[in-house]
Amino acid sequence: MQRIDVINGPNLNMLGRREPDIYGTDTLEQVDARVVAWGQRLGLEVTTFQSNREGDLIDRIQACRTSADGIVINAGALTHTSYAIHDALLAAEVPAVEVHLSNIHAREPWRAVSVLAPVVAGSIFGRGVVGYRDALRLLVNRAAAMPHTIAYGDHPEQVMDVRAPDDPGPHPVAVLVHGGFWRREWGRDTSDTLAVDLTARGWVTANVEYRRLGCDGGWPASVDDVATAIAHIVSHREVSSVTVFGHSSGGQLALVAGRATAVETVVALAPITDLAWAIELGTGAPSPAQFAGGHDPTGPMSPVAEPARGRQILVHGTADTEVPVEFSTRYVQAAEAAGITVNAIYPETGHFELLDPKTPVWEQVVTSL
Numbered sequence: 001m002q003r004i005d006v007i008n009g010p011n012l013n014m015l016g017r018r019e020p021d022i023y024g025t026d027t028l029e030q031v032d033a034r035v036v037a038w039g040q041r042l043g044l045e046v047t048t049f050q051s052n053r054e055g056d057l058i059d060r061i062q063a064c065r066t067s068a069d070g071i072v073i074n075a076g077a078l079t080h081t082s083y084a085i086h087d088a089l090l091a092a093e094v095p096a097v098e099v100h101l102s103n104i105h106a107r108e109p110w111r112a113v114s115v116l117a118p119v120v121a122g123s124i125f126g127r128g129v130v131g132y133r134d135a136l137r138l139l140v141n142r143a144a145a146m147p148h149t150i151a152y153g154d155h156p157e158q159v160m161d162v163r164a165p166d167d168p169g170p171h172p173v174a175v176l177v178h179g180g181f182w183r184r185e186w187g188r189d190t191s192d193t194l195a196v197d198l199t200a201r202g203w204v205t206a207n208v209e210y211r212r213l214g215c216d217g218g219w220p221a222s223v224d225d226v227a228t229a230i231a232h233i234v235s236h237r238e239v240s241s242v243t244v245f246g247h248s249s250g251g252q253l254a255l256v257a258g259r260a261t262a263v264e265t266v267v268a269l270a271p272i273t274d275l276a277w278a279i280e281l282g283t284g285a286p287s288p289a290q291f292a293g294g295h296d297p298t299g300p301m302s303p304v305a306e307p308a309r310g311r312q313i314l315v316h317g318t319a320d321t322e323v324p325v326e327f328s329t330r331y332v333q334a335a336e337a338a339g340i341t342v343n344a345i346y347p348e349t350g351h352f353e354l355l356d357p358k359t360p361v362w363e364q365v366v367t368s369l
């Protein structure tokens with residue numbers, strides 16, 4: 001069993017008492033209880049610690065060298081200044097993930113700098129308390145199958161995590177495109193569990209990061225990145241086929257990128273297929289309008305306007321309250337009107353369940369490929 005120490009720094013003992021609009025209403029005790037429970041569900045042994053003193057935090061991090069297999073740390077404002085904590089994380093020699101409840105990139109400029117970022121396996125911010133859950137899951141997925149992170153461009157977001165089976169191949173390639181309404185707060189860690197599952201089934205997986213809103217993304221930059229990432233993996237590996245999996249806004253990117261010839265199959269999980277309709281309904285507002293950025297939302301950015309041509313499987317939960325299932329039924333109608341066949345599956349499930357390889361529909365989809 002992996003042992004993870006969850007360490008919180010200065011002022012996090014004040015949670016729930018002030019600034020609930022930024023940091024939420026849970027107290028630190030409540031956050032810790034949720035984190036321990038998430039850990040249990042992930043098969044982890046989680047311990048928690050908080051201190052307002054830098055030296056105590058350093059002592060705790062150093063102790064993790066022998067007492068833990070991984071660290072989740074919210075170093076509070078020390079994140080922005082403490083090279084001593086940076087060095088302690090290096091010295092601990094166990095993987096660490098930094099978490100911030102707030103979106104440190106959307107506040108004062110000094111908060112956008114994390115001196116810890118270069119020495120952690122991941123930085124999760126702006127998701128509130130669930131960021132701690134996602135940090136634990138990130139550590140679980142790294143331990144299950146260590147990825148190689150490779151750059152497909154010069155921008156810091158133009159990277160992808162590649163995992164390959166042990167045998168020489170050639171293998172089918174799965175490109176994964178995460179969702180999160182194209183927002184910077186949501187990253188490729190959210191599609192990593194699917195990537196680990198596919199690699200265990202014999203696929204080469206490329207879990208793609210791309211420019212998003214707040215870090216130079218939007219139409220068409222985000223789609224260009226996914227297309228460039230696909231081209232990169234195809235030109236650097238001997239592959240037997242290319243399948244692009246996308247969830248939610250990543251489903252939109254996958255369907256648009258899937259118009260390219262290199263892509264044989266698109267698996268779109270709860271995709272946003274129509275930007276104009278998303279703007280009208282207020283789905284994920286204000287992100288769809290920001291993504292469109294003044295370009296025509298009824299144009300090529302919307303999969304309904306120009307359905308992909310290759311093989312395509314759509315999976316959309318009938319209980320999805322984030323992206324209503326009608327986004328998929330309308331896409332199927334548009335595709336059929338254009339003479340394109342879509343295999344659509346509508347399980348009785350919600351939006352995020354589709355990111356869990358343990359759901360029966362995932363088995364059904366993957367075995368059909």
Ligand code: CA2
Binds near residue numbers: 016017076101102
């Ligand atoms: O967003 C985060 O999680 C932070 O790491 C939290 C720190 C802040 O200094 C970082 O820039 C971002 C602050 C901890 C919470 O501070 C509180 C102050 C008053 C009431 C509640 C919390």
